[in-house]
Amino acid sequence: MEFITYILTSAVRSAIPLTLAGLGGVLSERAGIMNLALEGQMLMGAFFGVYFSYATGSPWLGVLGAMLVCALVGLVMAVLSIRLCANQIVVATAINLISVGITGYCLKMFITNIGNGTVITVPSFRAVSIPVLSSLPFLGEVLFSYKPLTYVTILLAVLIHIYLYKTKLGLVHRSIGENPLVADTLGINVNLVRYGAVVACGVLCGISGAFMSLSNLNQFQNGMVSGRGFIAFAAVIFGGWSPFGVLGASVFFGLADAIQMRMQAMQTGISYHLLQCVPYLCTLVALVFARKSAACPASDGLPYRKEET
Amino acid sequence: MGKVILEMRNICKTFPGVRANHNVCIDLREGEVLALLGENGAGKSVLMSILDGFYQPDSGEIYIDGRQVRLTSPQAAIARGIGMIHQHFMLIPVFTALENIILGLELKGDPFLRREAYRSRVQEIIDRYGLAVDLDKRVADMSVGEQQRVEIVKTLFRSASILILDEPTAVLTPGESRDLFRVIKQFQADGKSVIFISHKMDELMEFSDRITILRQGEVITTFDTAQTSIKELASTMVGGDVQWAQNVHEKTAGDIRLRLEDVCIRDQREVEIVKHVSLEVRAGEILAVAGIDGNGQNELAEGILGLRHITGGRIYADGEDITNASVKSLLERGFGFVPPDRKSQGLVLDFSIRDNLLLEEMDRPAYSSRGFLRHREILRFAKELIGKFDIRPANPDALVKNCSGGNQQKVIVARVFSRRPRVLVAVNPVRGIDINATEFIHRRLLEQRKDGACIIVVSTDLDEVFSISDRIAVICQGELMGVCDAAAVTPEDIGLMMTGVRKEDASCG
Numbered sequence: 001m002e003f004i005t006y007i008l009t010s011a012v013r014s015a016i017p018l019t020l021a022g023l024g025g026v027l028s029e030r031a032g033i034m035n036l037a038l039e040g041q042m043l044m045g046a047f048f049g050v051y052f053s054y055a056t057g058s059p060w061l062g063v064l065g066a067m068l069v070c071a072l073v074g075l076v077m078a079v080l081s082i083r084l085c086a087n088q089i090v091v092a093t094a095i096n097l098i099s100v101g102i103t104g105y106c107l108k109m110f111i112t113n114i115g116n117g118t119v120i121t122v123p124s125f126r127a128v129s130i131p132v133l134s135s136l137p138f139l140g141e142v143l144f145s146y147k148p149l150t151y152v153t154i155l156l157a158v159l160i161h162i163y164l165y166k167t168k169l170g171l172v173h174r175s176i177g178e179n180p181l182v183a184d185t186l187g188i189n190v191n192l193v194r195y196g197a198v199v200a201c202g203v204l205c206g207i208s209g210a211f212m213s214l215s216n217l218n219q220f221q222n223g224m225v226s227g228r229g230f231i232a233f234a235a236v237i238f239g240g241w242s243p244f245g246v247l248g249a250s251v252f253f254g255l256a257d258a259i260q261m262r263m264q265a266m267q268t269g270i271s272y273h274l275l276q277c278v279p280y281l282c283t284l285v286a287l288v289f290a291r292k293s294a295a296c297p298a299s300d301g302l303p304y305r306k307e308e309t
Numbered sequence: 310m311g312k313v314i315l316e317m318r319n320i321c322k323t324f325p326g327v328r329a330n331h332n333v334c335i336d337l338r339e340g341e342v343l344a345l346l347g348e349n350g351a352g353k354s355v356l357m358s359i360l361d362g363f364y365q366p367d368s369g370e371i372y373i374d375g376r377q378v379r380l381t382s383p384q385a386a387i388a389r390g391i392g393m394i395h396q397h398f399m400l401i402p403v404f405t406a407l408e409n410i411i412l413g414l415e416l417k418g419d420p421f422l423r424r425e426a427y428r429s430r431v432q433e434i435i436d437r438y439g440l441a442v443d444l445d446k447r448v449a450d451m452s453v454g455e456q457q458r459v460e461i462v463k464t465l466f467r468s469a470s471i472l473i474l475d476e477p478t479a480v481l482t483p484g485e486s487r488d489l490f491r492v493i494k495q496f497q498a499d500g501k502s503v504i505f506i507s508h509k510m511d512e513l514m515e516f517s518d519r520i521t522i523l524r525q526g527e528v529i530t531t532f533d534t535a536q537t538s539i540k541e542l543a544s545t546m547v548g549g550d551v552q553w554a555q556n557v558h559e560k561t562a563g564d565i566r567l568r569l570e571d572v573c574i575r576d577q578r579e580v581e582i583v584k585h586v587s588l589e590v591r592a593g594e595i596l597a598v599a600g601i602d603g604n605g606q607n608e609l610a611e612g613i614l615g616l617r618h619i620t621g622g623r624i625y626a627d628g629e630d631i632t633n634a635s636v637k638s639l640l641e642r643g644f645g646f647v648p649p650d651r652k653s654q655g656l657v658l659d660f661s662i663r664d665n666l667l668l669e670e671m672d673r674p675a676y677s678s679r680g681f682l683r684h685r686e687i688l689r690f691a692k693e694l695i696g697k698f699d700i701r702p703a704n705p706d707a708l709v710k711n712c713s714g715g716n717q718q719k720v721i722v723a724r725v726f727s728r729r730p731r732v733l734v735a736v737n738p739v740r741g742i743d744i745n746a747t748e749f750i751h752r753r754l755l756e757q758r759k760d761g762a763c764i765i766v767v768s769t770d771l772d773e774v775f776s777i778s779d780r781i782a783v784i785c786q787g788e789l790m791g792v793c794d795a796a797a798v799t800p801e802d803i804g805l806m807m808t809g810v811r812k813e814d815a816s817c818g
Contacts, residue, residue, distance in 0.1 A: 165422075166421055166422055167420045167421055167422050168413075168414070168415065168416055168419075168420060168421070168422045169416060169420060170422065171404075171408060171411075171412055171413075171422055172412065172413055172416065174401075174404075175401050175404070175412055175413075178401045178402070178403060178404075179399075179401055181399070182399045182400065182401055182412075183412070183413065184383075185363075185383040185384075185399050186383075186384070186399075186412055186413035187382070187383070187384030187387075187413060188413045188416075298402075298403075
């Protein structure tokens, strides 16, 4: 029982940053912008979450800071890929690489200038125990004993689901990912929606990164996102470009992660290097079995240039 | 007849190198069905796209109810009551009919998508016009006819009073076409006006009030449908008064080189698009396959060249059965192909002229050895072809995408013709290129004939058909309407056969 509880709670903890970034990916790709820059934006979010949390003394303001910085990164991505019609994969790759450089440099400055050479642990989130519910046996621990951002994430998944499927703007948003020309002939400002989607994706990646640095480690380490942005990207596909699908896919990858961590702890004699590959292997297998093109927005990744008139 | 509600005056529109519309004037009356007729490239679709706000005219005015308007976008057009049903439907396949119809409406105000609130209003339109549409069905699951009805409902729901239909029946079955015209009659009864573009003369005669004919971007005339005939329309459309370029019929034809026996082709949807076509083409002869776009002629060409599976019948070359032979074996046999779409099928646009010229030749020992290209030889080869075919710029390293359409076509023609094909199939070899390049390519085709090639030219352009062919085969809806001697037939008769009249009934020789 204790084993199962451990696996489940640790799966949820791994799933949350994947879900947050994946939700951003859904918004971006549903508007037709293929967003491979989840990784880089998460890394920026992780660092600036720590930075602003240290500067303000509040992890909440830390998250807010991370959101703002990543919104800016999203805006850069938007200008390059929407306005300048640059290749979206190249732009995303550039952002991923630049983020490694920026966060590495800033971390060094942070440690030398503020921490006098030592790694600083910053104010971070504590688990909220929901009264009564959290004291339930098993369920209390598995469902009601997480850091606050966990609940925020689930709320965001619900809100984004409502936005995409229950509002007029959501219908418009999805139509742009399918065929921007149709939306354009109906008087919809295609690029405005695309800007909004990419910036919102940045904001969600910011929260995701800040969750990783402020809910688990309480500090920033170089390259700490280590491919989770790409797993989130895979979760978008595996989850069929829908918010709840991403949530489910993220929990699946989270489980794989939890199991491999547990196996490391059990000292099975298998090299931890190999064990660490498990979630990534699961990603590959999952993508093979994902309902392929079925739900993929038809215009995902294609710039929209208005016809010469 | 009602009052004039729409006028387009002196509309001019030029695209780089093409004069699409020149001083075009049309008018439309209340409750009227106006048909636009003309050959491909006559400027009908451009004119309608201007009316729909998709293109801006270079000059000219548009008046609605006597007041001048500027239609800067499709939204501006629909706000004035003008709605267009494009040939390629503007629908999102993964959305339901209802979602497509209400997409983008009333974005300000209540943010929630209340599908049910719209449903009764949409259903009202469906019922009034008898448009059978299942509002909860995904567009992707619909037949083309039903998709078209969704598009019509979408336009009507946005209160269009002038409906533009671009070749609406091209994609419909005869039954669906009849239903569509019943709907159009109902619009008329409601005082709405319709402009439709069609090539099908019998439809025009039956359902339109007036017919405006365009040729080469200009309005030739407008007929009252009741006072004209199919024959008059056909001759006006192709310009009976035009002097056809004289093709000197040197009797060079030799033995039968290519023989098609009862050839049938079904497409991916299992629809038969080529039906029991039998043809013989001789060495030293040019056979033109005339027909309105999309009547199976391109598929027939692809079938002959091994690019499309022949589902029935046989094809023989020099008496040998080559049905469904591989493209490579046909190339080795001396088949050559000038494809219909030079940009997607004929050229690698991002390659240089030299590399494009090399594409079919690179296996030859002269140009490669042990897998490595022999650049000096290749350069000599490219320069020679550039000179011989007058390709401009005369720079082998210029990128093909930067060449004009005519020069792009010359690159293909140079590549194919330099191999001295024994059987040559050219599909619309001069489409969209200027008169000089056209003349040039036609002269080269006649040269190939003189050299004894067996040539099939698929063309939708009657000028071209008459200026280069020895015999003309006319295809309509995948069926051969007949084969005529080019010297003994009139463009009017060919025009009639293109619309589905058999040779026996077209009174031609």
